[in-house]
Amino acid sequence: MTKQWWKESVVYQIYPRSFNDSNGDGIGDLQGIIEKLDYLAELGIDVIWLSPVYDSPNDDNGYDIRDYRSIMNEFGSMEDFDVLLAEAHNRNIRIVMDLVVNHTSDEHSWFVESKSSKDNPKRDYYIWKDGKDGQPPTNWESAFSGSTWEYNEATGDYYLHIFSKKQPDLNWENDEVRSEVYDMMKWWLDKGIDGFRMDVVNFISKHPDYPNGEVQPGKQYGDGSPYFMNGPRIHEYLNEMNRQVLSNYDVMTVGEMPGVTPDEGKLYTADERNELNMVFHFEHMGVDGGEMGKWSLNGWNLTDLKEILSKWQYELEEEGWNSLYWNNHDQPRVVSRFGDDGEYRKKSAKMLGTCLHMMKGTPYIYQGEELGMTNVAFESIDQYEDLESLNMYNERVNQYGDDPAEVLERIHHKGRDNARTPMQWSAEENGGFTTGQPWLDVNPNYRTINAEEALSDEDSVFHYYKRLIQLRKENETIVYGKFDLLLEDSESIFAYTRTNGDETLLVLCNFTKEPVTAELGEFASRSGDVLITNREEERTEETQLGTVELEPFEATTFVLK
Known part of the structure; x- marks a missing residue:
């Protein structure tokens, strides 16, 4: 087993919009992160994974990028980013950036050109197909509901968007697209960042025939995932990326890979294959799914959770490497999901931290996890901001006629805004996150669950996580x-x-x-x-x-x- 710094690190994910607002506009920003670097240094983390801060129209909270080399105005400037990077490094904290290259924003200059005409030089930067008998090219369902295809009047055909229609998929078959992506990656690495978390990177290779997907009973659309997950050229692309870019820098890489198996995980992460350091799989995140996918409320069994996590431990024992996580910006809060967010909130949060951090792999902490932050149950759908939740609510209520209260209950348990409510810094108004109106309501329990309280309480979840992190630095067996x-x-x-x-x-x-x-x-x-x-x-x-x-x-x- 080769020893590497990224195997020995603990990563802390920051969702910038919800972390800390320095200027009172209700939106977290880069200066806000700089203000809290000492807090992160106190916790003891080694790496910040920074969710997207690039220029974006914000259809999907920054995962729709308009300009890869600019900072979103709401977050600050490139000068602010440079200060953040320098100040983090001064505290021996590395920064890993989100790399979102399966798709861009539809406002990216490449797509503006691509959709303008069929003979535009950027036409083949995206995936365009003709319809069939007045219908989209395939029956695939978007991750955010509806079809994956959007009709373009100017050219009379359809473009692919696995996510929002404002997130058209890049055409990785095009050599120029890959070259543009690699140049952009080098630009950031030359700036001094320490690696990439790669958003749905196993989607970048599509099946060349674009077959229809299987339609489940009661569903309108087909499942296209077998044809855009772990596609035929994925390893070729990642090997090329490693050869041309990553191998020239001492960096950490983790690929977000829905639908990946342990056998595939080894192919992506084995040292001798020269692709990525580790992957995020989602198998354990589906342990409480069911007939409605993630929105099911079927409960879960510990034996199932153990089977999944131990399978990944065993399979990647000799080759490859595991990433360990309970939470991220797309998942409900773990203490509400697998613990007890009532009487035993602190104790179960510590238990869950122990269970994860003592396994083999690189642990990830999502902002607020170290405080035992919980899910939120907003009273109205109008209080939610997440595109996935809003689309699901509209589809279930308006198309299927489901009871709005029942659909809202599903969002309370599984919606992505559970992770995105602002960080709870103190018992002050809005949890000390902002002096203005927060972009998303703060969880009302901020008066009792907040960083100020946790720092002053030696028995807090924060201090327990701090000890878990310290043990990792002291004990090679962990x-x-x-x-x-x-x-x-x-x-x-x-x-x-x-x-x-x-x-x-x-x-x-x-x-x-x-x-x-x-x-x-x-x-x-x-x-x-x-x-x-x-x-x-x-x-x-x-x-x-x-x-x-x-x-x-x-x-x-x-x-x-």
Whole structure:
């Protein structure tokens, strides 16, 4: 196993719009991030993943880029970015930028030209197809509802947009497109950034025949994902990107890859293949899905969650590398999803942090996770901003006739705005996020859940995360040790070991609000010292590990003796 700085790092994702507003316009900005760098240094993180700050009309909150070499006015200027980069580096914090190159904004100059005429030099920068019998070229459904194809009056044909119609897909078959992307990447890397998180990068190669997708019962559109995920030339493109760009810099890369399997994950991340360092898979994020996909409210089983996470641990043991995450800007808050955001909020948040950070891989913390921030349940659909949620609401209520209250309940549990409510800095108005009107309402619980309170409380989720991060810097077993799952059939306990040479760590996590007993017969003759715990009642003597009593939502890591 090759040792690398990015394997030993902890990454903190910033969603700039919601992080910290320095000028009172209600929108987080670069100067706001600069103001909070000392907070991040105190937490101990090594890398900031900065969600898009490029110039954008903001149809999809910055993931629709109009100009890759400019900063969105709302966030500040390129001078502000340069200060942020320098100040972060002064604190030994690296910055990884979002790379969004499956699509651009429809306001990007390339697309403005591409749609103007069929003989424009930029015409083939995007994917254009003729319709069939007055219908779009395929029956594929957009990730944001509706067709993936939009008709263009000027040229009498359709362009592909897997996401919003204002996010046309780039044509990676075109050598000039790839060259433009690589030049842009070099421009940012030469500026001094430390890598890229690559947005839906496994979508950039499409099946050349563009077949129709399977239509599920009750659905209007077909599933095109088999034809635009992990396409036929994806490895060729990533290898070329690595050869021409990434291999010339000491950087970290992670590819966001919906629908990726562990076998494919190894192809993307194995050292000798020279593609990416790690991938984000979404398998565990679908563990509570169902007949309505992510919007189902079917509940989940711990055995399913363990099976998925341990599968990725085992499969990428010898080659490749895992990224570890519970949250990001597209997912609900983990303490509300897999923990208890009521009575046991702090304790279950610490348990979930332990469970994740003690696995093998690079951990990612999403802003506010270190505070135990929770989902929000806004009373009206008018309070939501997320395009995906709004489109789903309109489709289910207006097309399918669903009960608006029921649809809103689904958004309360699964909507992306759960992650995007502003960061809760203090008990001041709007959580100290802004002196103005926030672009998205702050979660009303900011008066009790906020950074100021957490910093002053030695027993807070923040201080617990700080200790988890510090342990990673002190203990190589946490980074490089072998993973082995225990108690795989338990619906209450997530237990595993990490082994590195003579050292073995035993991680026990109770996912329930009831006391439970971990029966570990194989360790009947062993005892352990506590490395880290969220337990309220102290263990007053050396713990015998054959039978371990766990409090509700307890997480304890032992060093075996």
